[in-house]
Amino acid sequence: MTNEQIELVTKSFEKIAPRADEAAALFYNRLFELDPALMNLFKGDLSEQGLKLIHMIGVAVNGLSRIDDILPAVRSLGARHAVYGVKDAHYETVGSALLWTLAKGLGPDFTEETKEAWNTAYSLLARTMKEAARTAEFAR
Ligand code: HEM
Numbered sequence: 001m002t003n004e005q006i007e008l009v010t011k012s013f014e015k016i017a018p019r020a021d022e023a024a025a026l027f028y029n030r031l032f033e034l035d036p037a038l039m040n041l042f043k044g045d046l047s048e049q050g051l052k053l054i055h056m057i058g059v060a061v062n063g064l065s066r067i068d069d070i071l072p073a074v075r076s077l078g079a080r081h082a083v084y085g086v087k088d089a090h091y092e093t094v095g096s097a098l099l100w101t102l103a104k105g106l107g108p109d110f111t112e113e114t115k116e117a118w119n120t121a122y123s124l125l126a127r128t129m130k131e132a133a134r135t136a137e138f139a140r
Contacts, residue, residue, distance in 0.1 A: 005117035006064045012114050013061045016105045023105050024050020031097040041085050060125055071128060078129030079136035091126040098122060
């Protein structure tokens with residue numbers, strides 16, 4: 001990712017973060033609209049889960065400029081996701097629900113460049129998580 005992309009992701013995340021509850025609700029509605037079968041994977045309280053998701057995205061966003069430091073945490077997150085029953089294809093659905101949520105939440109601030117920057121950041125995280133899921137002992 002370029003420094004400019006990292007800045008676009010960071011600045012736009014700062015705008016959404018104070019409305020994490022709202023963003024999480026939008027995200028899950030959209031996700032389950034795209035694939036209702038995914039509802040079966042989520043066992044816990046969704047509003048709590050939503051906040052965890054936003055928190056983790058925040059951690060990842062803050063870590064983009066020192067990506068090597070956060071990759072181990074992203075890998076173990078990926079391995080845990082395999083245990084939750086998450087499959088490779090689900091990352092695409094989650095990615096489009098995430099981008100849709102950002103578009104809704106940011107409105108005109110969600111420029112083409114910002115979209116591209118988020119796409120790059122999410123793809124990097126998703127790729128790392130999927131790789132970790134494949135190599136995790138318990139996922140074989
Ligand atoms: C970059 C992508 C993702 C991030 C940052 C992320 C983040 C998180 C975090 C922080 C948790 C809390 C539990 C833990 O730390 O292990 C979690 C749980 C979970 N995530 Fe994700 N996730 C991502 C992608 C996905 C995808 C693609 C799916 C598939 C639908 C998914 C489904 C779940 C489920 C089912 C749980 C457990 C919830 C429960 O049992 O209530 N996640 N995720």
